[in-house]
Amino acid sequence: MKLMAVTDNHHAVKDIAEKIIAVKDVIDYVQIREKSKTAQEHVTLINYLLTSGVHKEEIIINDRLDVALCLGIPTVHLPEHGLPVQLVKQHYPQIQVGCSVHSLQSAREAEVNGADYVLYGHCFETNSKKGVPPNGINPILKMKEELTIPVYAIGGINIETIPIVKDVGADGIAVMSSIFATKNPLESAKKLREAMQHEK
Amino acid sequence: MKLMAVTDNHHAVKDIAEKIIAVKDVIDYVQIREKSKTAQEHVTLINYLLTSGVHKEEIIINDRLDVALCLGIPTVHLPEHGLPVQLVKQHYPQIQVGCSVHSLQSAREAEVNGADYVLYGHCFETNSKKGVPPNGINPILKMKEELTIPVYAIGGINIETIPIVKDVGADGIAVMSSIFATKNPLESAKKLREAMQHEK
Numbered sequence: 001m002k003l004m005a006v007t008d009n010h011h012a013v014k015d016i017a018e019k020i021i022a023v024k025d026v027i028d029y030v031q032i033r034e035k036s037k038t039a040q041e042h043v044t045l046i047n048y049l050l051t052s053g054v055h056k057e058e059i060i061i062n063d064r065l066d067v068a069l070c071l072g073i074p075t076v077h078l079p080e081h082g083l084p085v086q087l088v089k090q091h092y093p094q095i096q097v098g099c100s101v102h103s104l105q106s107a108r109e110a111e112v113n114g115a116d117y118v119l120y121g122h123c124f125e126t127n128s129k130k131g132v133p134p135n136g137i138n139p140i141l142k143m144k145e146e147l148t149i150p151v152y153a154i155g156g157i158n159i160e161t162i163p164i165v166k167d168v169g170a171d172g173i174a175v176m177s178s179i180f181a182t183k184n185p186l187e188s189a190k191k192l193r194e195a196m197q198h199e200k
Numbered sequence: 201m202k203l204m205a206v207t208d209n210h211h212a213v214k215d216i217a218e219k220i221i222a223v224k225d226v227i228d229y230v231q232i233r234e235k236s237k238t239a240q241e242h243v244t245l246i247n248y249l250l251t252s253g254v255h256k257e258e259i260i261i262n263d264r265l266d267v268a269l270c271l272g273i274p275t276v277h278l279p280e281h282g283l284p285v286q287l288v289k290q291h292y293p294q295i296q297v298g299c300s301v302h303s304l305q306s307a308r309e310a311e312v313n314g315a316d317y318v319l320y321g322h323c324f325e326t327n328s329k330k331g332v333p334p335n336g337i338n339p340i341l342k343m344k345e346e347l348t349i350p351v352y353a354i355g356g357i358n359i360e361t362i363p364i365v366k367d368v369g370a371d372g373i374a375v376m377s378s379i380f381a382t383k384n385p386l387e388s389a390k391k392l393r394e395a396m397q398h399e400k
Binding site: 038039040041043063064065066067069070079081082083084087088090091 | 238239240241243263264265266267269270279281282283284287288290291
């Protein structure tokens with residue numbers, strides 16, 4: 001089971017870089033999701049990560065395919081209103097593409113259109129989607145039956161909910177606040193990893 | 201002298217598309233500068249323009265190199281905090297790149313770094329930069345002495361100020377509200393074109 005840390009767009013470039021570097025050996029991937037940062041800030045952040053020992057293969061760029069292409073980052077994550085996955089795959093088949101999905105149907109479409117993984121959510125109630133009812137975890141069961149690409153779960157994932165997500169067969173989890181809104185991101189990431197490895 | 205219409209980020213996709221289509225035969229370029237629109241909306245807008253007779257060569261995409269690459273648009277305009285021009289040129293030498301500059305010094309740097317044109321401003325007081333003192337038009341004189349790439353002027357350009365901009369030798373003007381905030385964009389564009397062609 002893989003652990004993806006998703007940045008929360010709440011920190012300055014240097015601060016979020018330091019948090020990522022702190023957890024880099026515990027997580028599998030970091031998704032740079034800094035919607036209010038400029039392209040220049042993205043470049044600064046990613047160059048800083050690369051020179052600090054974060055590998056290109058561990059980095060996923062949200063939305064900005066151009067930043068990924070110019071910096072040689074192999075994976076992009078397309079948000080719901082991002083570039084269409086088939087358009088990206090048609091021009092850049094070598095780029096790994098993840099898609100945010102909110103239902104079994106949209107997960108099916110993402111796979112048909114060429115997505116390399118889907119990120120499904122939100123699974124549980126979460127502060128970052130306050131007031132929006134969660135989509136639950138049941139669709140993951142169906143996705144695991146029908147899809148061949150990995151399914152990541154996002155939204156309210158923490159050490160309490162990890163066993164439930166593991167139970168439905170998710171290939172990985174994506175967390176935001178459970179790492180980046182905590183006082184000690186490294187300790188938090190380690191605890192998440194421990195919960196992921198725990199056998200029933 | 202060239203006429204670039206810069207979109208104002210104040211209209212829905214279909215509305216701005218219709219305004220652009222209305223003026224397409226009078227302007228030389230349209231710069232799609234829709235900072236609050238998603239990548240998907242950019243794709244929808246540009247596909248709509250292309251199927252409505254706007255040529256790829258007339259379209260300039262602000263900031264989103266990825267949208268330009270995926271849709272075969274040959275020109276991007278990099279805002280001040282966009283991707284670094286040398287990074288774009290290093291990976292995509294075939295892409296024409298314009299840069300926003302606010303001084304002679306930054307215009308020099310843009311040219312050295314590979315820019316194909318500079319867009320200098322803001323020249324005059326303008327509602328879109330309310331309270332920010334204009335940089336004036338004198339730097340254009342120096343740019344025209346030192347630079348080999350075209351210099352476009354932006355910021356408070358209208359039929360009254362066009363003669364001044366023409367006088368200092370600008371290769372083109374870029375306008376936003378003088379076209380897109382008017383009741384009849386086509387009439388407004390025609391009047392701007394007339395003022396540009398007027399001999400002293």
